[in-house]
Amino acid sequence: MRKKFIVLSLVLVVSLLISLACIVIINKNTSTSPPTTEILEVCKSVVNNGPGINVLFFSDENTAQKYSDYFLSIAPFNNHKEKFNFFYIDKDAYEVQCELYRGIALYCYSKELIKKAASCPYDYIAVLEEQPRSIRSSAFKGVMSLNLKHPLSVLAHEFGHVFDNFAEEYPAENARIPRGAENCQKNCEFNKFPGEFDCHQGCTKESYDREFEKGFMRDLGATRYGPYDELLLEEETMEQYEEKSQNTITGSAIAEIEIACSQQEYILIEGIYEKNNIEITSKELLPGCAPRGKRDGSLYYTVLNENQEVLDTNSFYPEQIFITDFTESGEISSPPEENTQENFIITTPATGQEETLEISDETGEVIEEINLQDAGARPCKI
Numbered sequence: 001m002r003k004k005f006i007v008l009s010l011v012l013v014v015s016l017l018i019s020l021a022c023i024v025i026i027n028k029n030t031s032t033s034p035p036t037t038e039i040l041e042v043c044k045s046v047v048n049n050g051p052g053i054n055v056l057f058f059s060d061e062n063t064a065q066k067y068s069d070y071f072l073s074i075a076p077f078n079n080h081k082e083k084f085n086f087f088y089i090d091k092d093a094y095e096v097q098c099e100l101y102r103g104i105a106l107y108c109y110s111k112e113l114i115k116k117a118a119s120c121p122y123d124y125i126a127v128l129e130e131q132p133r134s135i136r137s138s139a140f141k142g143v144m145s146l147n148l149k150h151p152l153s154v155l156a157h158e159f160g161h162v163f164d165n166f167a168e169e170y171p172a173e174n175a176r177i178p179r180g181a182e183n184c185q186k187n188c189e190f191n192k193f194p195g196e197f198d199c200h201q202g203c204t205k206e207s208y209d210r211e212f213e214k215g216f217m218r219d220l221g222a223t224r225y226g227p228y229d230e231l232l233l234e235e236e237t238m239e240q241y242e243e244k245s246q247n248t249i250t251g252s253a254i255a256e257i258e259i260a261c262s263q264q265e266y267i268l269i270e271g272i273y274e275k276n277n278i279e280i281t282s283k284e285l286l287p288g289c290a291p292r293g294k295r296d297g298s299l300y301y302t303v304l305n306e307n308q309e310v311l312d313t314n315s316f317y318p319e320q321i322f323i324t325d326f327t328e329s330g331e332i333s334s335p336p337e338e339n340t341q342e343n344f345i346i347t348t349p350a351t352g353q354e355e356t357l358e359i360s361d362e363t364g365e366v367i368e369e370i371n372l373q374d375a376g377a378r379p380c381k382i
Contacts, residue, residue, distance in 0.1 A: 038286050040262055041094050043120035046086040047072075051245045053237065056122035057088040058096050058108075063128050063148070064088035070152045071159070075224055076234040083241040087120040096127050098145060105136040105323045108145040111270065111345060118288025118347075119261055123240075124162050126155065139322040141345075142293050153223075154324060156216040160225065161322045164236045165296040168322070169210040169218035171202040178320060180296035183217060183229050184208040197228045220324075240294060265350040266290035267375045269357065272342050273299065273317055278359055278368035283375040290347045295319070298362045301346050303372070305353045312348045350375070 044061070046068045055071070057064040068086040071077055077084065094116055101107035108127040117125050123142070130148040137154045138145045144158040160166035160183075167181040177184050184203035185193060193199060193211050203210035210218065212226020225233065265287055271280045297315040305311055348357070354375075359368040 038115055038288075040119040040288055041089045041116055043261060044088050044090065046088055047081075048085050048087075049082045050085075052083045052085050053240050053244060054085045054087065054121045054123045055126060056117055056120050056124070057086065057126050057128060058091060058094070058113075058116075059088055059126075059128040060091055061088065067126065067128065067152065067155055071155060074156055076230045076237065080234070080237050080241070083237055085121070087122065089116065089119060096129070098127060098129055100135065101138060101321065101323070104325075105138045105321075106131055106145040106147050107138055107140070107321075109140045109143040111268075113143065114268070114345060114347065115286060115288070118266060118286065118290065121261065121289045123244075123291050123293035124159070126158075136323050136325045138324065141319050142291065142295070150324075151220050153216055153220045156225065157220060157324055158322070160217050160229070160233070162293070164233055166217050166229070166232075167204045167208075169203050169212075169215065171206050172204055175204050176320075177204050177208065178296065179298060182232055184210060193228050236294075244292060261289040262287060264289055266347050267350045267354065267372060269346040269348075269370065269375075271344055271346075273344055274342050276361070276367060280368075280370055283370070283372070285350055285375050290349045299344075300360050300362075301348075302358045302360070303348050303354055304356050304358065306355045311351070311354060316346055317344045 046057070046061075046064050055068075057067065059067075064086065071086075072081050072084065096108050096113055096116075097110070098106055098108040106127075106129060108129070113125065113127070124144070125142060126144040126146055128146050128148055133147070133149040135147050135149075137147045137150055137158060139158040139161040142162050144155065144162060146154055146158065161178075164182075165178050165180045167177045167184045168175070169183065184205075185199075186208055188199040188209040197211045198213075199209050199211060200213050201209055210226075211228035212218075212224075214222050215224060215226035215229055216222050217225065217229065224230070265285055266289070268282075268284045268286055269280060270282045271278055295315040297317050297319055299317040300313065300315050302310055303312040346357070348354070354372040357370040357372055358366045359370070360366045
């Protein structure tokens with residue numbers, strides 16, 4: 001009896017020591033990121049074809065269905081319906097807190113939105129909100145903020161910006177062509193569009209040209225992007241789809257989606273960039289799915305494990321804010337806005353293998369190295 005008592009006492013002491021060690025480790029690892037109480041929302045499906053490109057709506061079911069149907073009816077996406085998935089988070093469950101950018105445009109991008117979007121597999125977000133017709137729609141960092149009073153074609157227009165970094169196809173004084181945009185070509189008299197494509201003057205700048213006279217990127221009264229833009233979008237669709245098809249988690253069946261995202265984690269890093277200097281302001285380990293949408297910019301991040309193998313990489317900064325207005329005829333009449341914001345957010349899946357995250361400039365030079373081991377701690381198992 002005495003021997004059993006001693007053994008039991010030893011077990012209790014060891015358990016207590018392990019628990020204390022866990023507390024010390026957790027406190028150490030979460031010095032920059034206290035334990036999260038983030039609550040995921042219910043993720044609902046509109047169209048789910050398995051592994052593919054995921055678009056998430058913040059809206060009611062009928063609105064999400066209407067915009068999904070419209071998207072899949074236009075070229076080139078109507079020929080690749082099986083490559084897209086559409087999910088929604090019901091606005092009755094979670095209402096996005098949008099603002100008016102400079103008092104003229106709906107702007108819904110925020111850290112809180114990114115956290116809630118993690119409830120679903122997603123690459124691109126569309127927040128659908130009813131505003132007076134005079135309030136413009138916008139696109140920024142993979143988030144489309146759409147005014148329901150605008151034509152359905154505003155979804156096609158903003159998706160061109162976030163999906164393939166399209167430039168505006170109307171002339172805009174003092175505006176710039178976004179990094180990586182291919183829909184505007186410089187002087188097609190000497191640098192023609194490939195094949196038998198047409199050419200029209202004026203594509204963001206008067207000195208650049210577009211292939212189609214009035215497509216979605218120029219006129220919200222349009223019914224298509226135009227042949228060259230559709231070719232670019234088709235190529236981008238194939239590229240992103242092939243990459244996503246290798247990831248079976250984000251393509252889980254709808255019955256498994258809530259479980260899949262609730263059982264996944266991601267690291268959210270917030271920072272400030274100014275004159276090639278990086279300041280990291282927070283690191284958080286959060287529940288949910290991380291987006292995999294492609295970005296184009298001059299700064300890149302690379303996530304490495306302890307063996308210096310690449311786990312994740314993407315571009316993240318800078319991106320410009322696109323603000324969309326149109327005349328009664330549908331022609332767009334406002335220029336893209338330069339991004340003057342210095343804050344940035346990086347999200348990357350957390351599998352427990354992440355060691356460091358390197359930020360490099362367009363020359364490949366590493367300008368910041370971030371330790372990911374202290375982004376958060378998982379509970380100890382005894």
